[in-house]
Amino acid sequence: MPELPEVETVARLIRPQLVGRRVESVRVAWARSLGGVSPTRFRRQVSGSTFRDVWRRGKYIVMELEPQAVLVGHLRMSGRMRVRPRNEHPGDYARVSLELDDGGVFDFIDVRKFGRLVLAERAEQVFPELGPEPLGPEFTREWFRSALRSRKRRLKPLLLDQSFVAGLGNIYTDEVLHAARLHPLRQAHKIAARAADALHEAIRDVLQAAIDRQGSSFDSFYRTPEGQPGSYQHEFRVYGRTGKPCYRCGRAVKRIVVGQRGTHLCTACQRAPRG
DNA sequence: AGCTACTCCTGGTAGC
DNA sequence: TGCTACCAGGAGTAGC
Numbered sequence: 001m002p003e004l005p006e007v008e009t010v011a012r013l014i015r016p017q018l019v020g021r022r023v024e025s026v027r028v029a030w031a032r033s034l035g036g037v038s039p040t041r042f043r044r045q046v047s048g049s050t051f052r053d054v055w056r057r058g059k060y061i062v063m064e065l066e067p068q069a070v071l072v073g074h075l076r077m078s079g080r081m082r083v084r085p086r087n088e089h090p091g092d093y094a095r096v097s098l099e100l101d102d103g104g105v106f107d108f109i110d111v112r113k114f115g116r117l118v119l120a121e122r123a124e125q126v127f128p129e130l131g132p133e134p135l136g137p138e139f140t141r142e143w144f145r146s147a148l149r150s151r152k153r154r155l156k157p158l159l160l161d162q163s164f165v166a167g168l169g170n171i172y173t174d175e176v177l178h179a180a181r182l183h184p185l186r187q188a189h190k191i192a193a194r195a196a197d198a199l200h201e202a203i204r205d206v207l208q209a210a211i212d213r214q215g216s217s218f219d220s221f222y223r224t225p226e227g228q229p230g231s232y233q234h235e236f237r238v239y240g241r242t243g244k245p246c247y248r249c250g251r252a253v254k255r256i257v258v259g260q261r262g263t264h265l266c267t268a269c270q271r272a273p274r275g
Numbered sequence: 276a277g278c279t280a281c282t283c284c285t286g287g288t289a290g291c
Numbered sequence: 292t293g294c295t296a297c298c299a300g301g302a303g304t305a306g307c
Contacts, residue, residue: 076301112284169300
């Protein structure tokens with residue numbers, strides 16, 4: 001599921017439910033969700049600690065614990081997080097559960113088991129190399145222009161690369177490229193300054209609009225921590241619209257495969273590179 | 276440096 | 292209805 005807008009939504013909603021809460025006990029139903037940290041050590045260190053803060057970086061959710069530890073969560077394809085009342089059933093896919101001192105239980109839920117909830121001393125120990133936050137102050141037009149110029153790589157795989165820009169995934173990359181009218185196979189270093197600016201603007205606009213709608217939900221997977229679906233899926237202009245008319249020109253949206261990822265585009269609005 | 280293939284998992288769905 | 296094949300929001304690794 002989750003890309004930057006969904007992860008941001010999760011972080012915003014669980015933050016007020018966790019900050020200040022003490023963990024009373026820990027249940028680990030699927031040890032591999034801990035990413036190599038032993039369940040024993042995880043239980044010992046997390047039990048009794050208190051949430052100090054919750055924030056997002058790229059697609060990671062960082063939960064700071066008192067006095068000095070972090071839980072770094074990544075939802076990958078099917079992960080969710082929520083806080084439920086203790087008398088409510090956790091469901092079949094709660095992989096890690098933390099009982100809180102106010103009667104709530106934090107669940108890390110993950111059908112496909114790709115997600116992780118890693119205990120570390122500092123978040124930076126868990127993060128791989130991450131590019132700038134696309135909605136943050138470092139992501140300027142000037143930086144983006146020169147960053148594109150320095151990469152001899154196709155746009156779609158480049159935008160999906162978290163070490164280039166942090167937070168875009170398969171859906172929003174397709175939406176962003178369509179909004180900027182750029183073909184996913186265009187070479188980054190050949191993008192003119194005006195087109196680079198259009199792409200920069202599209203990235204910020206699409207992600208912000210999706211956050212405003214609490215992300216996108218189109219199957220049973222992604223829900224906000226309160227169980228509500230997001231609504232940005234109603235704004236998709238190409239993703240999942242194969243064969244349907246482009247909202248800009250009316251031609252059928254095409255699906256191609258780029259780097260093993262399904263890729264949706266309008267070949268009239270997004271002109272293919274020569275060759 | 277950048278590309279492809281493969282891997283980790285389960286569930287939903289299209290097609291027969 | 293039942294079976295099978297394929298597909299999916301991510302990303303690390305290996306090999307070329």
